[in-house]
Amino acid sequence: MAQHPPPAGDDEEQLSSFFPSPPPFFKHFTPANLQLLEEARAAASAELNGADQTSSFSPWWPQLSAAQILALPTEVRYLIPPEPPADDEEYTVFQQVTKVRGQDEFEHIVGWIGTMLWNPQSDQGLLKDWKYEQLYPSPSPSPSASWSSLDRQQYLFRFLRSVILAFVELLGILATNPMSEYKDEKLRDVLTLVLNMHALINEYRPHQARETLIGLMEMQVERKRAEVEGVKRMAEKVRETLEGMREAPKVGEDAAESVSAVQPDLEEIRLEKQREMWVAMDEILGH
Known part of the structure; x- marks a missing residue:
């Protein structure tokens, strides 16, 4: 006796729903909704020109207030992009906290080193009460200031000589009295000097990127010539x-x-x- 195949209704539903449907907001990008948004912008521009001439809103791109946005239909609100975050405002991208101008990784490195040296919860570690101290002047933030206004090479040589001297002094302290309290002080000095050198070397990253790009372009030119x-x-x-x-x-x-x-x-x-x-x-x- 021939057997009939089972109904494929459930299987078809599972196969069709294996890839979820995209969010439905893309359906609201229609010519009619775009026309409504343009009319709302025109009305906001007319109110802006008639009421407040000192506002920071641009006349060719009027921003809608919260009340005006709430007065729009729901399908039109999807067409209004959110405001970009401020320069100092933090936001999350792929579970990583960042900023518009980038995150200062050096601060995170210093904080991580501090937690590795001493655990405040268990009150145990290698060095207690160590804090990073910048030993070189900060470059001027003004755009007219030149990158070469700070002699980084000279400071690097100074820090290198200081690290060698502090290390020799640390060896002398350990040879005389390994339990001396001065060894922790010398360790703090060595760590601070090394991190200052690390920070100065990181400031050469833009120069390194330019030189790398120049080298790649020269290689391409030579290959084209060949x-x-x-x-x-x-x-x-x-x-x-x-x-x-x-x-x-x-x-x-x-x-x-x-x-x-x-x-x-x-x-x-x-x-x-x-x-x-x-x-x-x-x-x-x-x-």
Whole structure:
């Protein structure tokens, strides 16, 4: 007895719902809703020009107030983009807190080092009450200030010599009295100096990025020049082959007129020149 297949209603629903439908707000981007939004903007612009001339709203892009947005239909509100966050306002992207101008990773590194050196909850660790201190002047924030106004190389050499001296002093303290309280002070000095060097080196990152980009562009230019030279050499070889094919009939005629010379096979010469031409074309095409 033939068996009927089970109804496929449930399976079809599961297959059709495997990929969820996109959010329905995209359906509201219609010409009618766009026209309503333009009318609301025109009304807001008219009120702005008639009431407040000192407002920061641009006349060609009037911003709607909260009351005006709430007065719009729900489907039109989807067409109004949210305001961008402020420069100092934090927001989350892929579960990472960031800012518009970027996050200062150095502060997070310093905080992480502080928590690794001393745990305030258990009151245990290697160094207690250590805080980062910037030992070099901060560059001027004004746009007219030059990046080279601060001699970073000189400060790096100073910090390096100070690190070596502090390390030698730390070795002397440990050799004399390993339980001395001065060793913690020297460890704090070494850590502060190293982090200051780290901060100064990080300020060379834009310069490193520019130099890396320049190097990549120079490599591309050299590669393009090599390709052009290869094309020129191949073109010269093809030109010589064509010249040889053009002179082949003349050689055959001169050989036929010469009585003492051996009669050459003109057809063989022509075929040989054609073979050379095909070989040159294969080299051009990379076969």
